[in-house]
Amino acid sequence: MKKKSKCREKKETIALERDMYKELLDNIPDAIYFKDRKNRIMNANKFYVRGFGLPLEKIIGKTDFDFFPREQAEQMFADDNYVLRTARPIVGKIEKTLLHNGEWNQVITTKMPLYDDKKGAVVGTMGITRDMTAYANSEAQRFKMLMNTILVLGRAVELRDPYTFKHIRNVAIICEQIAKTIGWDEDRVLGLRLAAEMHDLGKISIPLDILNKPGKLNDPEFQLIKGHVENCCNLIKGIDFPFPFIDIISQHHERLDGSGYPKGLKGDEISTEARILAVSDVLESMISHRPYRAALGTNKALDELKEGCGIKYDKEIVSVAIDLIGHNIEEMLHELN
Numbered sequence: 001m002k003k004k005s006k007c008r009e010k011k012e013t014i015a016l017e018r019d020m021y022k023e024l025l026d027n028i029p030d031a032i033y034f035k036d037r038k039n040r041i042m043n044a045n046k047f048y049v050r051g052f053g054l055p056l057e058k059i060i061g062k063t064d065f066d067f068f069p070r071e072q073a074e075q076m077f078a079d080d081n082y083v084l085r086t087a088r089p090i091v092g093k094i095e096k097t098l099l100h101n102g103e104w105n106q107v108i109t110t111k112m113p114l115y116d117d118k119k120g121a122v123v124g125t126m127g128i129t130r131d132m133t134a135y136a137n138s139e140a141q142r143f144k145m146l147m148n149t150i151l152v153l154g155r156a157v158e159l160r161d162p163y164t165f166k167h168i169r170n171v172a173i174i175c176e177q178i179a180k181t182i183g184w185d186e187d188r189v190l191g192l193r194l195a196a197e198m199h200d201l202g203k204i205s206i207p208l209d210i211l212n213k214p215g216k217l218n219d220p221e222f223q224l225i226k227g228h229v230e231n232c233c234n235l236i237k238g239i240d241f242p243f244p245f246i247d248i249i250s251q252h253h254e255r256l257d258g259s260g261y262p263k264g265l266k267g268d269e270i271s272t273e274a275r276i277l278a279v280s281d282v283l284e285s286m287i288s289h290r291p292y293r294a295a296l297g298t299n300k301a302l303d304e305l306k307e308g309c310g311i312k313y314d315k316e317i318v319s320v321a322i323d324l325i326g327h328n329i330e331e332m333l334h335e336l337n
């Protein structure tokens with residue numbers, strides 16, 4: 001009799017614990033879901049189910065391909081398979097997810113392996129996805145404010161020297177396109193873009209009649225022009241940035257063969273960011289009108305890049321830049337400006 005009541009007590013405790021876990025899972029404002037080895041949904045909490053606008057019964061047994069656009073589902077499958085294959089978790093992956101109402105949400109997802117109790121083998125995955133759309137939106141607003149502040153700074157430069165302003169903007173766009181084509185991540189592309197937005201600000205202290213002088217410059221004038229690199233470095237020196245702006249800007253007139261300035265750096269001494277900035281700078285200068293001469297055009301720019309390819313300019317970067325020229329770079333600059 002005593003044994004029977006102990007057994008019942010144990011069953012009641014297990015049931016109580018199960019209810020508590022379910023209650024906890026269903027009240028957490030994160031999507032929590034369990035999948036088997038074929039990435040089919042085995043169970044999910046209320047928050048996850050609400051995202052689809054379907055009852056749980058219609059979700060169980062389905063896969064991400066039943067709910068998400070193909071490309072997104074493929075990525076989710078790849079992540080699940082990685083966890084199944086390696087038994088390693090994926091922690092805090094930032095991604096976008098499509099809801100049943102057609103809206104895209106910014107989310108952060110963690111996926112971890114589920115183990116078989118007895119054999120310890122990986123039998124599935126557990127995912128936790130947190131909606132961070134509100135945070136992402138506020139970040140986007142802050143980012144917009146920062147970029148617009150830079151635009152205002154550029155407009156101040158434009159009041160004095162419209163050509164330098166336009167040049168800086170165009171170079172930044174070309175740099176961004178090259179870095180994206182190479183496959184850099186968002187943060188590195190942004191860092192380069194911001195460096196490009198600042199790279200010629202040092203021209204602000206050069207007299208306009210020298211900056212815009214038609215014809216050949218004499219040596220003292222050329223030395224003054226060259227000084228814009230140091231001027232710009234002085235502007236940003238001592239300001240704490242989480243990106244090596246000063247290195248990139250100080251190297252944007254350096255050339256791989258050592259023929260550049262101010263230091264005559266060679267090869268690997270020049271960062272990849274500075275190499276992209278150099279190619280973009282030359283390209284933009286040649287395809288745009290300057291106050292002292294008409295635009296030289298894309299053919300001349302092509303000749304210059306091909307001639308300097310692997311000598312003055314980085315081969316891979318030149319090849320991406322040549323592709324950009326082939327895709328009507330002038331139209332692209334017009335559209336993105």
Ligand SMILES: [Fe+2]
Pocket residue numbers: 199200228252253281
């Ligand atoms: Fe420059």
